[in-house]
Amino acid sequence: MNRIAVEKKVLNENQVLAEQLRERYRQLGLLCVNLISAPGSGKTALLERTLERMDKGTRVAVLTGDLQTENDAQRLAKFGFPVKQITTGGTCHLDAKMIGKHLEGWKLEELDLLIVENVGNLVCPSSYDLGEDAKIVLLSTTEGEDKPLKYPSIFFKSELMLLTKIDLLPYVPFKADVARENARRVHPNMEIIDVSSTTGEGLDRWMQWLAARQAKARAKLQSVGT
């Protein structure tokens, strides 16, 4: 019997494709974010408000993932930006191959921002790198404050947490400070923005966060170019 060291990621195939996407984005100065949450935390509603606030000339596109239906793409297409639905047909997450396939036909050099809305799930999407610059996790006030402790992987890997449905705080037993504390136990110094897609509260901060990250992606491109 002979033991051979392999030292390879289990999801190596996905990782290779994700790195290729990341490199393409980097060369174009394109920012890609991957939105992840449980079903019903408000990813699509947040995207509606986000796209609504963008100037008509903004070079943004959205890939939205679900097991079935084109509903989310229809909701998001109203704002006039390119949107494509990825229906996974049962798979609980998006992977880099699906992203690559659905980017075909889009001219990436004509984009500054690509938003990926992952399948509603806090577990599986955390394992699959999509080549994004940042994972963003959403936690809504109608969930439990202990979700970051129950699903630490995704809170650890996300750069930003959006605490959604903040307008419902007076009506639900959710303790926002406990939720933030739990998130920062798993991920010290994690950035957190409170938002409400219904009242618009916090959306300016979210838009500023996106703009700042886009500026960073562009700055990296320029520093490479010189």
Added chain:
Amino acid sequence: MSRTAMHELGIATSILECVQVEAQRHPEGRITKVGVKIGELSGVDRDALQFGFEVLIKDTEWELLVLDLEYVPRMQRCSKCAYEFRMNDFDPQCPLCGDLSTKCISGEELDIAYMEVES
């Protein structure tokens, strides 16, 4: 890549694909065991993965392949005194010097570690 609903079954399929690739490199032998590191932060449930893997290889040429899962806890390294410790209950504080600026150094693994080949 497989299109399976259960997360761990997809991971199991990826592990088996890695074994099949390695098997082509060792045509003289037979791979009997594959060792995989599962980090605390990997988001993978070991029992579900073990179960998914057994279901996957049942009644195939890989039926006797053993999956050896090694759990890797989340370890932190203190930025001040370089002490390394296992993080318990998400407490980032260095137990040696009390500093809070500690960094995660392991626990995200989802890696093939080794394979055993019988000739």
